[in-house]
Amino acid sequence: MKPAKIKAENKRKQIILSFYKALKSFGATLPILIGVILLIGLFKIYVSSKLISSIFTGELFRDTLIGSMIGSISTGNPITSYIIGGELLKEGVSLFAVTAFIAAWVTVGLIQLPAEASILGKRFALMRNALSFLFSILVALATVLTLKVIP
Amino acid sequence: MILKKEKNTKRSSKNLYYSFFFLILVIILYGVLFFLKPDKIINSLYASWNIFVSIIPVLISVIFLMGISNYLLKPKKVSKYLGKTSGFKGWFLSALFGILSHGPAYVWYPLLKDLKEYGMRTGLVVVFLYNRAIKLPLLPIMIFYFGIYFVIVLCIYMIVASIFQGKIIEIIEDKHVRWRVKNV
Numbered sequence: 001m002k003p004a005k006i007k008a009e010n011k012r013k014q015i016i017l018s019f020y021k022a023l024k025s026f027g028a029t030l031p032i033l034i035g036v037i038l039l040i041g042l043f044k045i046y047v048s049s050k051l052i053s054s055i056f057t058g059e060l061f062r063d064t065l066i067g068s069m070i071g072s073i074s075t076g077n078p079i080t081s082y083i084i085g086g087e088l089l090k091e092g093v094s095l096f097a098v099t100a101f102i103a104a105w106v107t108v109g110l111i112q113l114p115a116e117a118s119i120l121g122k123r124f125a126l127m128r129n130a131l132s133f134l135f136s137i138l139v140a141l142a143t144v145l146t147l148k149v150i151p
Numbered sequence: 152m153i154l155k156k157e158k159n160t161k162r163s164s165k166n167l168y169y170s171f172f173f174l175i176l177v178i179i180l181y182g183v184l185f186f187l188k189p190d191k192i193i194n195s196l197y198a199s200w201n202i203f204v205s206i207i208p209v210l211i212s213v214i215f216l217m218g219i220s221n222y223l224l225k226p227k228k229v230s231k232y233l234g235k236t237s238g239f240k241g242w243f244l245s246a247l248f249g250i251l252s253h254g255p256a257y258v259w260y261p262l263l264k265d266l267k268e269y270g271m272r273t274g275l276v277v278v279f280l281y282n283r284a285i286k287l288p289l290l291p292i293m294i295f296y297f298g299i300y301f302v303i304v305l306c307i308y309m310i311v312a313s314i315f316q317g318k319i320i321e322i323i324e325d326k327h328v329r330w331r332v333k334n335v
Contacts, residue, residue, distance in 0.1 A: 015222055022217035022265075026210075029261045031170040035177040036257055037206075041199030042184070045191050078289055086296035099305065106284035112257045114173050119260040120267070120276065123327070127320055128277055135281075135312045143305045150300055 032115045039111050040075050047074070049084045056093045067097035068136045071104025072129075075112065081105035095147075100140035107132040209254030217262050233271040242317070245275040246310055249282030256283055273324055274317030281313035 052070055056063050071081065085098040108129050109116065116125035185192040233241050252259060263276050285306050293302050 015218075018221035019214075019218035021221050022214050025265060026214050026217060026261050028167055029170065031167075031174040033257060034203075035170075035174040037202050038177045038181065038195075038199050040202055041195040041197075042180070044198040044202075045195045078284070078286055079292055082289070082293050082296050089296075095301075099301075103284065103305070103309070106256075107281055109256060112255075115257045115260060118169050118173070119264050124273065124276075124320070124324075127323060128280065128316070131316045131319060132281065135316055139305070139308045139312050142308050143301070146304050146308075147300060150304075 029115070029119055032118050036112050036115045043075055043111060049087055052084060053088055053091050053093065056088070056097060058092075060094055060096060063094055063097035064100045064137055064140055067093075067099070067101035067140070068104045068108075068133055071101040071136060072108035072133055073110045074101075074105055075109060076105075078102075078106050095144050096140050099143050100136050103139045104133060104136035107136060206254050206258060209258050213254075213258050213262055217265060220262065220265065233266065233275050235270075235272060237272065237275070241272060241275050242278060242314055245278040246282045246313060249279040249313070250285045250287060252279070252283055256280055259283075272317075272321065274321040277317040277320050278313045281316055282310060284309050 052074075055066055055070065057066070074081070081102050085102050088098050088101070089095065110129070113125055113129060116128070181192055181195070184195075231237065232244060237244075259279075263271070263279065267273070267276060290302055290306075297305075
């Protein structure tokens with residue numbers, strides 16, 4: 001066999017092996033992904049935006065914390081968080097709380113936590129989610145205070 | 152080397168057991184709730200199915216990206232662009248990839264795990280995941296609800312927060328590794 005042909009054959013084998021590895025690695029995470037998707041399905045049906053807005057109290061700091069907490073346990077497309085956030089603003093919930101809610105919606109994932117812990121490591125997942133929760137409050141404070149300064 | 156390989160195999164089989172255990176728990180939860188409110192559970196199953204169908208393109212693209220990265224990216228290359236010595240370039244690239252990535256975060260975990268094993272910095276994994284909060288195609292909707300100034304300020308703070316978070320997690324991890332070396 002010619003060297004060029006051997007090289008091409010090796011390349012083909014390497015490509016097949018790379019995709020086989022990718023499929024195997026992804027397949028190993030499939031049970032947990034299905035579990036998370038099923039949990040999100042439950043969440044979508046059981047938790048409505050009306051239920052979310054009824055939890056806010058009107059107290060600024062407590063509402064920001066509540067916004068962050070609800071954002072952390074909520075999940076789904078970010079558009080949903082914008083729509084709920086917009087509705088919450090209309091109902092008089094503070095921008096601090098709504099911003100914390102939007103920030104935590106994507107950055108903290110309690111429902112996805114089992115998947116994150118299983119794939120990326122328990123310590124990493126716990127630390128990342130705890131810090132994201134804290135940062136969602138800080139980002140909300142910084143954003144709203146900056147907007148108050150901007151004329 | 153062999154010991155490390157054995158350890159990895161043990162860890163991955165433990166993770167697989169944990170994954171199946173978690174799935175079984177969720178199925179049991181569905182089973183219990185079905186007896187209480189069967190119509191809600193059927194709707195939840197429909198909702199889950201719709202989510203699954205909607206993420207199929209992302210799942211395929213992630214598997215494709217994993218295959219390509221397995222083929223093209225070697226540990227040396229990963230550590231050059233995303234490793235300990237990657238510097239500003241690494242932070243910038245992972246923030247950019249985080250912003251440009253699509254679909255839910257959990258579909259990206261396997262790819263990130265592979266890249267981490269190739270030498271990607273932990274802080275950069277954090278930056279990638281945090282910046283997924285900024286979705287360019289969704290920004291017009293966000294502007295519609297909250298105004299352009301709000302969106303610009305929020306995005307800037309999100310990027311800054313992601314870097315802070317990445318740095319903090321790296322410091323904690325470093326301390327943990329040093330503590331383990333000292334105590335083992």
